[in-house]
Amino acid sequence: MVARLASEQGVDLGQVRGTGQGGRITKKDVQAYLEGRGAAPAPWETPALGELFRPSEELRGAQPSAAAPSPAAAAAGSTVPLTAVRRSIAEHMVRSRHTSPHVSTIMEADLSRVLSHRQAHKESFGRDGVNLTLTAYFVSASVAALKAVPMANASWSEQGIVLHRGVNIGVAVSLGDEGLIVPVIREADQHSLLSLARKVNDLSGRARAHKLAPDEVQGGTFTITNHGVSGSLFATPIINQPQCAILGVGALQKRVVVIETPDPAGGVQDSVAIRPMVYLSLTFDHRILDGALADRFLGHLVKTLEGWG
Amino acid sequence: MPDYDVVVIGAGPGGYVCAIRAAQLGKKVAIVDRQWLGGVCLNVGCIPSKALLRNAEIAHLLREGGKDFGFEVQGLKLDFPAAVKRSRQVSDRLVKGVGFLMKKNAIDVHMGAATFTDAHTLEVTGKDGAKTSLKAKDIVIATGSSPMMIPGVQADGKAVLTYLEAILQERLPKSVVVIGASAIGCEFATVWNGYGVAVTLVEMLPRVAPLEDEEASKELAKAFTKRGIKVMAGTKVEGVEVGGPGVRVRVAGPDGAQVIEAEQALVAIGVKPNSQGLGLETLGVKLSPRGMVEIDERMATNVPGVWAIGDVTGKLMLAHVASAMGVVCAENIAGAPTVTLDYEAMPRAIYSQPQVASFGLTEAQAKERGLEVKVGRFPFQANGKALGFGEYAGWVKIVTEAKYGEILGAHLVGPEVTELLPELTVARMMELTPAEIARNVHAHPSLSEALMEAAHAAEGHPIHT
Numbered sequence: 001m002v003a004r005l006a007s008e009q010g011v012d013l014g015q016v017r018g019t020g021q022g023g024r025i026t027k028k029d030v031q032a033y034l035e036g037r038g039a040a041p042a043p044w045e046t047p048a049l050g051e052l053f054r055p056s057e058e059l060r061g062a063q064p065s066a067a068a069p070s071p072a073a074a075a076a077g078s079t080v081p082l083t084a085v086r087r088s089i090a091e092h093m094v095r096s097r098h099t100s101p102h103v104s105t106i107m108e109a110d111l112s113r114v115l116s117h118r119q120a121h122k123e124s125f126g127r128d129g130v131n132l133t134l135t136a137y138f139v140s141a142s143v144a145a146l147k148a149v150p151m152a153n154a155s156w157s158e159q160g161i162v163l164h165r166g167v168n169i170g171v172a173v174s175l176g177d178e179g180l181i182v183p184v185i186r187e188a189d190q191h192s193l194l195s196l197a198r199k200v201n202d203l204s205g206r207a208r209a210h211k212l213a214p215d216e217v218q219g220g221t222f223t224i225t226n227h228g229v230s231g232s233l234f235a236t237p238i239i240n241q242p243q244c245a246i247l248g249v250g251a252l253q254k255r256v257v258v259i260e261t262p263d264p265a266g267g268v269q270d271s272v273a274i275r276p277m278v279y280l281s282l283t284f285d286h287r288i289l290d291g292a293l294a295d296r297f298l299g300h301l302v303k304t305l306e307g308w309g
Numbered sequence: 310m311p312d313y314d315v316v317v318i319g320a321g322p323g324g325y326v327c328a329i330r331a332a333q334l335g336k337k338v339a340i341v342d343r344q345w346l347g348g349v350c351l352n353v354g355c356i357p358s359k360a361l362l363r364n365a366e367i368a369h370l371l372r373e374g375g376k377d378f379g380f381e382v383q384g385l386k387l388d389f390p391a392a393v394k395r396s397r398q399v400s401d402r403l404v405k406g407v408g409f410l411m412k413k414n415a416i417d418v419h420m421g422a423a424t425f426t427d428a429h430t431l432e433v434t435g436k437d438g439a440k441t442s443l444k445a446k447d448i449v450i451a452t453g454s455s456p457m458m459i460p461g462v463q464a465d466g467k468a469v470l471t472y473l474e475a476i477l478q479e480r481l482p483k484s485v486v487v488i489g490a491s492a493i494g495c496e497f498a499t500v501w502n503g504y505g506v507a508v509t510l511v512e513m514l515p516r517v518a519p520l521e522d523e524e525a526s527k528e529l530a531k532a533f534t535k536r537g538i539k540v541m542a543g544t545k546v547e548g549v550e551v552g553g554p555g556v557r558v559r560v561a562g563p564d565g566a567q568v569i570e571a572e573q574a575l576v577a578i579g580v581k582p583n584s585q586g587l588g589l590e591t592l593g594v595k596l597s598p599r600g601m602v603e604i605d606e607r608m609a610t611n612v613p614g615v616w617a618i619g620d621v622t623g624k625l626m627l628a629h630v631a632s633a634m635g636v637v638c639a640e641n642i643a644g645a646p647t648v649t650l651d652y653e654a655m656p657r658a659i660y661s662q663p664q665v666a667s668f669g670l671t672e673a674q675a676k677e678r679g680l681e682v683k684v685g686r687f688p689f690q691a692n693g694k695a696l697g698f699g700e701y702a703g704w705v706k707i708v709t710e711a712k713y714g715e716i717l718g719a720h721l722v723g724p725e726v727t728e729l730l731p732e733l734t735v736a737r738m739m740e741l742t743p744a745e746i747a748r749n750v751h752a753h754p755s756l757s758e759a760l761m762e763a764a765h766a767a768e769g770h771p772i773h774t
Contacts (some may be wrong), residue, residue, distance in 0.1 A: 001740045004713045020740075021648065027715065027740055211644055 005030050014087060019214070096238050100156070100285040104236040104248075107298050111252060111276045113308040125194060135204075136197035138224055138249055139169050141304040143189045146222060149297040153221050155242040156287050170220035170240060171200060173207040174229070181207045182240065184220040228252060234279040244288045247301070250279035313339045315642060316431060316445040318423045318587070321348020322355075323619030323631030324451030325407050330639035332414035339417040339443060341433050346407040346418065347400075348453055350628040353476045356403055358496055360396035361476070362660050365503025368392075369536075369662070372505060377699055387504055390479035419443065425588035428614050447614050447642045450594075450602055451635065452587065454580035454620035459488070459546060462576065468551045470575045472497070482506055482572035486558045488546050489577035490517035495529070495661040497575055502538050503662070509539040509569055511560055513578075516542045518659060522671040522720040524706065529722060532663050532702050549574055582621045597623065606649045608638035616642065630655050654737050658727040663703045666726040668734050669718025672708050681711040685743055685767025689723045691774060692762075693754035700724035705763040707733070707743060714742030714767075729757055743767035 002025055006013050009030070016033045018025035082090075114137050125132040146153040146167050155162045167189040170182040183203035185191070191199060206212050223240045228251035235248045255277040263269040282298045289297075315331045317324045320342035328340045345352045368387050375381050411418050421435040423443075431443045456471035458464065466474040472493050485501055487494045490512035498510045510533065512519065516526035517533065517540060530540050544562030555572040582601045589596065595603045595611045601623030608616045618638050619631030633650055640647035659665040675682045688704040689695035703723025709716055719733045736746055743764035751761045765771045 001713050001715050001742050004742065008713070021738075024739070027713075209644070210646075 093238055096241050100239050102283055103286045104281050104283040105294050106234050106281045107302050108277055108279050109302040109305045114305055115276055117309050130198045131201050132197050135200050139196050140193055141301045143167055144304045145297050145301040148300045152245050152297045154244045154288055161288055164221040168219050168221045170223040172225040173204045183207050183212055183216050234281045236283050245284035248281035252278050313337050313445040315447045316443050317449040317451055319451035320346045321453050322350045322628040323635045326632040327449055327635030327639045328416050329414050330636045332416055334643035334645050341419045341423045343422040347404045351403045353473055355628050357396035357400045357476050360399040361500045364392035365500040369503040389481040393479045425592050428612050450617040451619050452583040452621045454582050457579045457581045462549045468556045475575050484571040486569050486571045486574040492659045494577040495659050498538050499661040502536055511544050512542045513545050525665055525720045525722050580626055582623055584621055607641040625652050625655050656730045656734050663723050664726045666721045666730045675708050675717045683709045683711040685763040687759045687762035692759050694756050695724055705759040707763045707767050709767050
């Protein structure tokens, strides 16, 4: 039946992700594909392995992975066949680049207070069976920033900018060579730090075990990618359509910073300190946000992190 | 520490299969049942009734088949108690088999009635009144269902029966009124009719086998009438009076009100979920207004750690559906890869003579959904095996969606058609079209050729009609 449906509708089945037994392509998959083909954003709402984000190092071209060899790397005259996943990544990346004018803004944050808060609460969270990860803090700070700048929690449409009621935050989880998947924390603004941490643990654990339900990777309104885990300092990820923006979290690094403190004479006293620093990038859709508003968002996020507790 | 990872309440075809699957997935499992291993199905339902139906088939052949097959029996004596004893042996053997499977999978069996103390604790009261407390991370409710009664009517096991008494009684009544013409009613009507009992089959809805395709109901009613079963569809039972030699069943139907007298009456109007007395209310487990335990597609109830499968969920009250739910439930508990069940595509079977087998949408349902429908049919009259077999009433009917050939449902009436369903259900599951079934070469001669022919017909080019 799928064969008939595909030939009638002119669908290249290589483009369709199979959700049936053993990855078989079912009628539903083809129908979902057909529905998504008309409107660009839909396929993004059902991300599969590797469909959403390529690892940041790949995006930057620093470390081309084996899965995406550059033409020069392949032996002359040979062609590396495209897998369905590869094709789908390529198509979606191109589509997003064509859909949204991407602009990135970068700030840095001092995580001293976050780290000391984490140190103080790690054990008590652990007693509740929760591993308190830094990701939970970034989700929480993003929620606060999205609340402060609702325009960042939005989607472009020809009828107008659609402000989303729910704050649903996708967190990219690397699956190693298999690619990436982005489980979504629904209504992240309704959760405490404890329950955000629990959610992050649960979703990322199940993502790695391939046990996410389809609706757990759908409906995101904002995405966080923690490319720092592979050492990247900052990156310019591609927006997860139809969202407005994506936060890139770089590697946590101890850096020497200059701290300014007011001196008794009314001037400013400079001192040098070693602080845990992180670069944060916000890549946003310039149709929706302008630089000033995007910076206000990112600034809010930095302020939340630096003033934690 | 919990005593078990998983405790299953109810050892019927849903519960014991769930327990085995959970044990296979590395869980420490116990099963609790207040009465028997194997549940209604193995003890007083599906299994012993199939043994009785086989006896009835032979009895019917001996009584009526002489003319067609060329034999004469003088002084034919049919020993019905022996048939019941045989059905008990069949049942016992399978029940022992379940006991063996429990041991093999290291599943502890606790006999007794279970009630929830909290979401992870059960109190099991044995027959001797001794109480045991069982703790588990996950508890599965698989308590099944019980026969529903007509308001104001009591089953006394003598004149008024439910399947529970009917399946065990060695007495063969001279006449019987069967109230309800779904699977249970149709099967008992067939058993008794095979032994020459005067059977009146009363159904409140307008046709026998009311949930089946309309044509299947018609075909079955025709065959029943031919065999001497009095079929009264669209007839409501207004009262059952016990007294004197038997029962007087007051009915009102298309022919007006009347009283049917018979030695016994069987009430087979449906079953109700066994969701009471488990302490579900205090636990806050959500029940439907009709008392069915509400579950999601993973078989989870609204209370974390409490799951439910089978008849008690009222999804489709069939043993094989319960087993399938049990497997999915165990896999979800263990976090193992699993599937989502499509209840609409579950096979349904009535082991009457002729048999009725079906799955999916009826032709009428498909049309109600606004689908463009194409039907492929083939009669057993044109099937060599059926003719040789001497049972050729009935047909195969495949309902497809016209444009892309999706198989929406299939409806079969005829000899051994329950055995023909799996080819069609697997085709449905794998989204094959009649084109593939038609191209699948079927052995000749076989009853299954009827499927191939009906598939050809659905594709618009029948070979043998």
